[in-house]
Amino acid sequence: xxxxxxxxxxxxxxxxxxxxxxxxxxxxxxxxxxxxxxxxxxxxxxxxxxxxxxxxxxxxxxxxxxxxxxxxxxxxxxxxxxxxxxxxxxxxxxxxxxxxxxxxxxxxxxxxxxxxxxxxxxxxxxxxxxxxxxxxxxxxxxxxxxxxxxxxxxxxxxxxxxxxxxxxxxxxxxxxxxxxxxxxxxxxxxxxxxxxxxxxxxxxxxxxxxxxxxxxxxxxxxxxxxxxxxxxxxxxxxxxxxxxxxxxxxxxxxxxxxxxxxxxxxxx
Amino acid sequence: xxxxxxxxxxxxxxxxxxxxxxxxxxxxxxxxxxxxxxxxxxxxxxxxxxxxxxxxxxxxxxxxxxxxxxxxxxxxxxxxxxxxxxxxxxxxxxxxxxxxxxxxxxxxxxxxxxxxxxxxxxxxxxxxxxxxxxxxxxxxxxxxxxxxxxxxxxxxxxxxxxxxxxxxxxxxxxxxxxxxxxxxxxxxxxxxxxxxxxxxxxxxxxxxxxxxxxxxxxxxxxxxxxxxxxxxxxxxxxxxxxxxxxxxxxxxxxxxxxxxxxxxxxxx
Numbered sequence: 041x042x043x044x045x046x047x048x049x050x051x052x053x054x055x056x057x058x059x060x061x062x063x064x065x066x067x068x069x070x071x072x073x074x075x076x077x078x079x080x081x082x083x084x085x086x087x088x089x090x091x092x093x094x095x096x097x098x099x100x101x102x103x104x105x106x107x108x109x110x111x112x113x114x115x116x117x118x119x120x121x122x123x124x125x126x127x128x129x130x131x132x133x134x135x136x137x138x139x140x141x142x143x144x145x146x147x148x149x150x151x152x153x154x155x156x157x158x159x160x161x162x163x164x165x166x167x168x169x170x171x172x173x174x175x176x177x178x179x180x181x182x183x184x185x186x187x188x189x190x191x192x193x194x195x196x197x198x199x200x201x202x203x204x205x206x207x208x209x210x211x212x213x214x215x216x217x218x219x220x221x222x223x224x225x226x227x228x229x230x231x232x233x234x235x236x237x238x239x240x241x242x243x244x245x246x247x248x249x250x251x252x253x254x255x256x257x258x259x260x261x262x263x264x265x266x267x268x269x270x271x272x273x274x275x276x277x278x279x280x281x282x283x284x285x286x287x288x289x290x291x292x293x294x295x296x297x298x299x300x301x302x303x304x305x306x307x308x
Numbered sequence: 309x310x311x312x313x314x315x316x317x318x319x320x321x322x323x324x325x326x327x328x329x330x331x332x333x334x335x336x337x338x339x340x341x342x343x344x345x346x347x348x349x350x351x352x353x354x355x356x357x358x359x360x361x362x363x364x365x366x367x368x369x370x371x372x373x374x375x376x377x378x379x380x381x382x383x384x385x386x387x388x389x390x391x392x393x394x395x396x397x398x399x400x401x402x403x404x405x406x407x408x409x410x411x412x413x414x415x416x417x418x419x420x421x422x423x424x425x426x427x428x429x430x431x432x433x434x435x436x437x438x439x440x441x442x443x444x445x446x447x448x449x450x451x452x453x454x455x456x457x458x459x460x461x462x463x464x465x466x467x468x469x470x471x472x473x474x475x476x477x478x479x480x481x482x483x484x485x486x487x488x489x490x491x492x493x494x495x496x497x498x499x500x501x502x503x504x505x506x507x508x509x510x511x512x513x514x515x516x517x518x519x520x521x522x523x524x525x526x527x528x529x530x531x532x533x534x535x536x537x538x539x540x541x542x543x544x545x546x547x548x549x550x551x552x553x554x555x556x557x558x559x560x561x562x563x564x565x566x567x568x569x570x571x572x573x574x575x576x
Contacts, residue, residue: 064408064412066441067441067442136525137525140521140524143524144517144520144524170536171528172332172524172528172533173332173335175334249412252412253412254525256408256411256412257522258529260404260408260439265439268438268439
């Protein structure tokens with residue numbers, strides 16, 4: 041089935057998920073929607089995030105996608121259960137795949153979740169993990185300084201990154217947890233430094249990397265893979281200004297070919 | 309949903325998959341079926357493997373399972389497509405999860421498949437990988453000496469294991485492949501030695517470990533997880549002699565509590 045996979049995010053963070061889908065499923069076409077005009081979602085009320093998410097999701101579904109990937113932890117926490125009921129196509133968020141991978145990885149059932157304040161407050165990761173295995177110990181830490189670091193491309197300044205990591209993670213240095221979930225799609229760009237911060241002793245789970253894997257599993261299950269002969273076409277839809285979006289896109293995914301479309305999505 | 313998950317194999321190999329399901333999904337009850345009377349399937353014709361597999365699967369479905377896991381590569385290659393159509397419950401084999409994990413893991417799209425002669429001859433792994441990503445290079449090697457090594461519990465004799473590994477894998481020592489799929493449910497018991505044989509330079513994928521992960525994904529998708537309060541009960545059904553089965557079960561999974569039932573399943 042050669043219809044595209046829809047991937048949505050409030051901004052650029054979900055591009056790390058889209059990139060991983062392109063790597064693991066190179067025959068699939070992607071339609072990405074970045075709601076840059078209203079980004080970030082993290083500081084908004086759940087009700088507002090839910091309204092924006094539904095509007096973006098409706099827009100993507102109207103483009104004929106075969107599956108919707110909610111590549112934003114905040115939007116997943118706020119609206120996944122509604123989206124699942126709203127459409128005939130499968131909907132997949134980033135939280136369950138990250139939770140499941142931590143369960144697979146952890147030997148001592150003791151994990152750390154790093155996420156935005158909104159995602160931590162929602163309790164979505166502990167809930168997802170405990171639904172599968174109620175024996176897990178989970179410590180969640182909000183990391184409000186991580187997203188600006190990545191969005192402003194300062195994540196390449198290793199000195200700044202180390203200072204911010206120390207400020208945010210120092211209370212976790214002595215924990216027994218053997219697994220760390222990156223519960224925000226921006227954090228994979230800091231993954232190497234986070235691994236180093238814990239002396240390589242904790243396994244670091246990239247929810248986006250794991251989500252791509254579950255997208256693949258769902259396509260196999262539903263017999264929905266694109267045919268191997270197909271030449272995938274990627275479309276990037278931006279609500280609002282495209283400048284910063286393209287700048288970051290070219291920085292993160294320099295080799296990807298895509299078509300860019302600007303839309304104006306407002307609340308009625 | 310507290311109905312059990314059915315796991316089937318020709319013999320004891322599938323216990324490595326059952327063990328991993330119990331670890332990753334500790335609230336789920338398992339009904340395992342080992343067709344020891346007709347084991348191994350690997351040397352039989354596809355047609356015969358298909359008949360036996362259907363008979364065992366029908367038996368498990370009659371026990372009220374909510375999902376069927378075909379924890380045998382030969383049976384998966386021979387009959388998965390038939391089983392998927394035959395029942396209302398979801399059916400999952402070991403080949404797709406292993407293939408998908410190799411795609412996720414490999415950086416250079418060059419992988420090795422180690423499996424029984426039957427599975428290698430079926431071409432099931434290359435087919436599964438190429439369905440998702442047609443750019444992969446895949447080398448398959450039949451390892452007929454591995455299963456006896458494990459079944460006779462000689463896998464603990466490191467000297468014997470190293471000799472057999474060298475005989476079987478020496479032509480692969482210089483390949484560029486960065487990932488090795490263990491395409492038989494017996495091989496995880498040799499995983500550490502196989503990793504060492506390749507100097508720890510190739511990632512080794514355990515199909516059973518990955519299958520448990522996909523069972524979990526499917527349960528989440530279908531909202532079919534057992535409730536966290538449940539006390540899982542495991543049932544082991546053996547067709548034929550139970551002696552060797554229990555001996556190996558106790559050796560591999562010493563801490564598991566189970567009920568054992570002997571049946572006589574013959575062809576009509």
